Amino acid sequence: MSAASSVTAHRVAVIGGGPAGLMAAEVLARGGVRVDLFDAMPSVGRKFLLAGVGGMNITHAEARPAFLSRYGKRQAELTELLQDFDADALRAWIHELGIDTFVGTSGRVFPTDMKAAPLLRAWLRRLRELGVAIHTRSRWLGWNADGSLRIAGIDGEQAVSADACLLALGGGSWPRLGSDGAWTSLLQERGIQVTALKPSNCGFETAGWSEHLRNRFAGAPLKNVALALPNQPARIGEFVLTERGVEGSLIYAFSAAIRDTIETEGRAVVHLDLLPQTPLAKLQQALARPRGKQSLAKHLHRQTSLEGVKAALLRELAAPEAFAEPASLAPWIKELPLTLVRPRPLDEAISSAGGVRFEDLNAQLMLKTMPGVFCAGEMLDWEAPTGGYLLTACFASGRAAAKGLLAWLGDRSDICH
């Protein structure tokens, strides 16, 4: 008996209508089960829609080994999940929804119109056609003693019986969009260990900027700078100086390492190269030229093009004595130490690290101690930088968990019949 025909009579609950839950619902409905999807919010896909506001970066076109390396400590687990649904498969799936994609100069992949809303609309239409019943304003509160699901809606609480359930509750960032991390205690009550949710792809604070820097340059972007951490290759990119520290894509790329270093050592020192295209010797030579009556700021600008927020950051972070002799500023420009002392709070982060540990799940993403309960998406304990890696893994894990669930139901039907 095929999995699809053996599971037809089953009813499955998907909790959470983000990319992972919606993808799971699609696979489950195609697999022939009745799918009820519950979401606490008045509409589904809110974080997905927000991700589309600045340009929906849905995946990345870089070569597979580089792509997989973005999942850091969880590369092995994510490699398994992405086996069946990688960046190319994700793009093909989007194209099937009638949405075209393109690869940006950095390798990031976007829908042609850069937006999430048309994609979500087309997707929800497809899910309706597949018979998925979406119940919004329906908050999952855990399980009743008989194993049924506690769902609180506008008319009060109901007990929902399902043959299996798939949790896709998201992480803990931007809680006003629905993923508030409240599920962690619901699973802990059932004896599941959950790694604490922590900010990922987040900004960091310094011990405090000078008033001058904060007042004049908070909000200013530092473009074309390189950032390096010990034992990590430097990367060139950009970030923004904030009231309390720094944020932006170059910082996010290192956020896991910076956060972990702060956790163990109390602070993390990153090194900035303010002029990554200019070799140190050339810089020293340029700065050693006579400056005549020019102010140091003008000399710096004339000889190196440093000005504005970059020059102000140099003034803030380089040793005061280095300014006595311009040429001695060159090493500071190439390796400016920036000490970061704490990440910004989880609710401001793009995503979260932590969650359900892979050690507590089987290869099909079912909780080992709770047969019939599957987990997917950002609520699993992995993290990745921005660049489309987050959404790709959410989609892929939603599919993997749904396939695992169908197989599990299929096996049980075979036993029952």
Ligand SMILES: Cc1cc2nc3c(=O)[nH]c(=O)nc-3n(C[C@H](O)[C@H](O)[C@H](O)COP(=O)(O)OP(=O)(O)OC[C@H]3O[C@@H](n4cnc5c(N)ncnc54)[C@H](O)[C@@H]3O)c2cc1C
């Ligand atoms: C500002 C911003 C920009 C981003 N940009 C990008 C980007 O460009 N590219 C990228 O790859 N990623 C991006 N991301 C990250 C990406 O959006 C998330 O990783 C992804 O949405 C996570 O999907 P998910 O399905 O696991 O969870 P979510 O999308 O968080 O969905 C979880 C759902 O579960 C529901 N839920 C939670 N608890 C309950 C409960 N108890 N009962 C019922 N329902 C519940 C929530 O309401 C929510 O709808 C961005 C995130 C943010 C905040």
